[in-house]
Amino acid sequence: MSKIMPLISANCGKISPASVEDYVRAGGFSGLQKALKMPPTQIINEVKKAKLRGRGGAGYPAGSKWQQLYEIKHFPKYIVCNADEGEPGTFKDKLLLEKDPLRVIEGMTIAGYVFNAHDGYIYIRGEYAALQDDFQAAIDSAVRAGYLGDKILGTDYSYHLHIMTGAGAYVCGENSAMLNSIEGKVGRPRVKPPHLAEVGLFQQPTLVNNVESFANIPTIMQIGGEKYLSYGTVDSGGTKLICLSGNVANPGVYEVPFGLTLRDLIYDEELGGGPSGQKKIKFFHLGGQSGPCGFLSQLDTPYCYQALRDKGLSVGSGAIVVMDESVCVIDYLKAVTEFFIHESCGKCTPCREGNKQIYALLDKFAQGTASKEDYALLQRLSTLLAKASFCGLGQAAATALSTCLKNLQAEFDAHIEGRCPAGVCFTKQESGEQ
């Protein structure tokens, strides 16, 4: 039986993206039709039963988030779709935005109806500029067909969607930073509480969900929460779009039910297909740069929220970056840390300075001048960043480092002794001797 389960990516590549006719023929907008006849609380209940967890990275239960916003009796409320997709190794929201935008629009419209919101915003990263025009075309055709805009499908409900653009800042994926950016400001995170459900966009109660989270809503409406849950595991409903990249034979986006093992995802012929070259796989990085690294001993862990968490791993954005034995862990972590140095917004010291210190220490390992104390210092810094940073960026910046310190200690030790097992570091000295 196929391990791929196209629930929300079924239309991708099969329909013309901005064509309402195509989309409707494929069953599109039937979720919205159904939802418009349901009381909002019942819709929220279906989302809860589905055990849909946020696909943007944090994995917060969508049903609970919707419930909390529902209980706030202050209007207007806003719907915001997070299409900033900045986690390196993640390119699944792009697939949905590009190949099935009407599904995202339908999901956002159902959410709008639940909260009686009249405006929804989708924040698309600036790097996806080419996609923004196509998405606008999809919005326009949905409006023309009466599925969006004034008096949707002859009801009294009106809802308008607006595209906002990013301009190259990873931290703007953090939900409060994103709201600042939508307001035309620099995208630095806000102090929480107050939570965005209370004081969000333009100071109003706001729902923020990821593209893939919204894309799941029409399906949940169509088949019901219970059925949706049954595709996944007891705690992780449905399917997940995973993004395979790095030294893997078949890089790309795949939709899989929760519950397959990491080994399936990385090695199965239909999915990752194992390493891309002759070398064996050494480790992999889950959920983006802010996620933990995983190791061969963890390959039999089922891919779902709880089982991964029990092993110190996580689903995150759905990224799975695979590294083979040609990759030096020090060199890899330097690239990861460089990303965080570049993307840190500079608001708080642990993140702004800590990442630079980590990089300097890693560089000592790469130069062959590191000592045991430097290893201990890296451990301390990684804890410090996790505990003392202001927002999720800094808190997670050293997650990969701390998992590698623990599981690949031998490779750190080798560098202290002046050896780079992958042959990446010290190459200058070696070639000089030849």
Add this chain to the structure above:
Amino acid sequence: MSGELKKEQVLAIIKNKGNAKEKLLSILLAIQEASGWNYVDKEWAKLVATELEIPLTKVYDVLTFYAMFSTEPRGKYVIEICKSAPCHVAKADSAVQMFTEELGIKMGETTANNLFTLQYTSCFGACDLAPVVKIGEKVYGHLTREKVAEIIKTYREGSRCLK
């Protein structure tokens, strides 16, 4: 330098995007694109500040915070090479080498004829095609030496046709 924007053009962009504070990012991006040299001039930034009724410092705050903006003129084509970790393990370094050799400039530099600027960027969601570069809205993946030479050639010829 040719291709400078006139005041009326900047005003037209603001009008087209909507004269509202929330439109600041999209206005500045549009100005940058229309500039022909991939930057936002101080004079245009001032004009935007006046029109949107926000302080110039706020416009500069935005221009310097977001990585996609430049306040200095760049090449007509900005070649952005991804150096985030997934591309790094897929040999982004070799892509850098191919471009620097082909163009005869270092990373961060602009060619003498102002046609190309080479710079690094963070991941732009094309990791499955690594190593990748982005030129404007176009993405080129699975780079090889032949492909890089071909890409540069196309842009060189394209710009000659424009003139």
